[in-house]
Amino acid sequence: MGYQKIRVPADGDKITVNADLSMNVPNHPIIPFIEGDGIGVDITPPMIKVVNAAVEKAYGSKRAIAWMEIYSGEKATKVYGPNDWLPEETLEALREFSIGIKGPLTTPVGGGIRSLNVALRQELDLYVCMRPVRWFKGVPSPVVAPQKTDMVIFRENSEDIYAGIEWKANSPEAQKIIRFLREEMGVTKIRFPDNCGIGVKPVSEEGTKRLVRKAIQYAIDNDKPSVTLVHKGNIMKYTEGAFKDWGYELAVERFGAEPLDGGPWRAFKNPKTGRQIVIKDVIADAFLQQILMRPEDYSVIATLNLNGDYISDALAAEVGGIGIAPGANIGGSVALFEATHGTAPKYAGQDKVNPGSLILSAEMMLRHMGWEEAADLILNGMAGAIEAKTVTYDFERLMPDATLLKTSEFGDAVIRHMK
Numbered sequence: 001m002g003y004q005k006i007r008v009p010a011d012g013d014k015i016t017v018n019a020d021l022s023m024n025v026p027n028h029p030i031i032p033f034i035e036g037d038g039i040g041v042d043i044t045p046p047m048i049k050v051v052n053a054a055v056e057k058a059y060g061s062k063r064a065i066a067w068m069e070i071y072s073g074e075k076a077t078k079v080y081g082p083n084d085w086l087p088e089e090t091l092e093a094l095r096e097f098s099i100g101i102k103g104p105l106t107t108p109v110g111g112g113i114r115s116l117n118v119a120l121r122q123e124l125d126l127y128v129c130m131r132p133v134r135w136f137k138g139v140p141s142p143v144v145a146p147q148k149t150d151m152v153i154f155r156e157n158s159e160d161i162y163a164g165i166e167w168k169a170n171s172p173e174a175q176k177i178i179r180f181l182r183e184e185m186g187v188t189k190i191r192f193p194d195n196c197g198i199g200v201k202p203v204s205e206e207g208t209k210r211l212v213r214k215a216i217q218y219a220i221d222n223d224k225p226s227v228t229l230v231h232k233g234n235i236m237k238y239t240e241g242a243f244k245d246w247g248y249e250l251a252v253e254r255f256g257a258e259p260l261d262g263g264p265w266r267a268f269k270n271p272k273t274g275r276q277i278v279i280k281d282v283i284a285d286a287f288l289q290q291i292l293m294r295p296e297d298y299s300v301i302a303t304l305n306l307n308g309d310y311i312s313d314a315l316a317a318e319v320g321g322i323g324i325a326p327g328a329n330i331g332g333s334v335a336l337f338e339a340t341h342g343t344a345p346k347y348a349g350q351d352k353v354n355p356g357s358l359i360l361s362a363e364m365m366l367r368h369m370g371w372e373e374a375a376d377l378i379l380n381g382m383a384g385a386i387e388a389k390t391v392t393y394d395f396e397r398l399m400p401d402a403t404l405l406k407t408s409e410f411g412d413a414v415i416r417h418m419k
């Protein structure tokens, strides 16, 4: 399609996706990127520099990424006009080019525009938010044995309270819903019905099962010992409780899981390795204490949208903070990679924050493209820079004898340590 503001690089080709969702990745793929608000200006350029260096080191001149800037957030309002936060052609470009990467985007609290990050996930139906949490040797952590935390979160990305169905207290809409609930649905438990905001939490069988299926498939492909369904189903019975029930049901129907020790847990043999994969569940509050006490009991996590948001930051803290927490939003044929953290506005433009989160998101992107060698170089470059104690402020303030680097310098250190 003809784009209005997006400049499609002439020296690149399109990634194409087959009917079975396998990909054809050319040697010069066009990859769209959104710079991001706040610290986006700091972390996006080093991410691109690190990826280019890794690809060149791995494949010489045979392969290179043709980067293509697309817009959302504050930059989009400058390029397209004051009210255009998420231009239609940004979505179109992500659909057309299949794989993209983004910096964080600001969401105002309590009013104003709804989350652009969530809108991107919803519009493109990127229903899996995948966030691996692993420890790099030498990273300062608040826990005694951070190496025991090795989990991959599969957060449902299209439903739950994140769907944004809510009405402000005292609005005619909220009053109408409250009237309906009280007069037609027999609801008597709204404590203050006269000035009450209302939110709706949709959770479906289809949405749950497609997410849990991806989590279990990941456990199979990566020889993981368990998948844990994290929910608050004791309180929210027909949403979070149903998520748990549908998750177990899927494990039985799709993967032939069978009861384990007479309890609710299920298990089946990994068809690729013959090892057992246990499907279990835990209530979210108990989970949050257990990831501190016994993180080694958990491996792949499948959970709802809001739980997954909280769990992502909590687990990231255990292995050194959200400065190195990567993520991917994955749907049918489109994937959009992004850090777990936000725009950290107080540090914007200071060349100070850790770009590791976005660099590791790019590492996930390269692996998704099948460019494993370049991805491995990024991983060992990160590990090397950290082991050499050349780190940004977030680690330096907790590491005796470390050398403090700026954002851009840390990117260069990652490149130097690639081997």
Ligand SMILES: NC(=O)C1=CN([C@@H]2O[C@H](COP(=O)(O)OP(=O)(O)OC[C@H]3O[C@@H](n4cnc5c(N)ncnc54)[C@H](OP(=O)(O)O)[C@@H]3O)[C@@H](O)[C@H]2O)C=CC1
Pocket (backbone or CB within 6 Å): 039, 043, 103, 104, 105, 106, 107, 108, 117, 322, 323, 338, 339, 340, 341, 342, 343, 344, 345, 353, 354, 355, 356, 357, 394
């Ligand atoms: N996917 C997205 O784009 C997301 C967007 N957001 C949005 O971002 C905005 C700000 O959110 P906020 O709640 O402040 O959360 P942030 O994640 O932006 O920042 C919280 C704190 O985390 C630490 N931090 C974040 N990023 C880094 C980094 N790269 N390196 C080192 N430390 C880092 C800083 O800690 P310290 O102060 O200790 O140095 C920072 O003050 C909001 O508008 C929110 O909606 C939030 C999350 C995700």
Ligand SMILES: O=C(O)CCC(=O)C(=O)O
Pocket (backbone or CB within 6 Å): 105, 106, 107, 115, 116, 117, 118, 309, 312, 340, 342
């Ligand atoms: O969209 C936002 O502003 C916040 C989203 C968020 O915290 C997340 O996806 O982890």
Ligand SMILES: [Mg+2]
Pocket (backbone or CB within 6 Å): 309, 310, 312, 313, 340
């Ligand atoms: Mg979050």
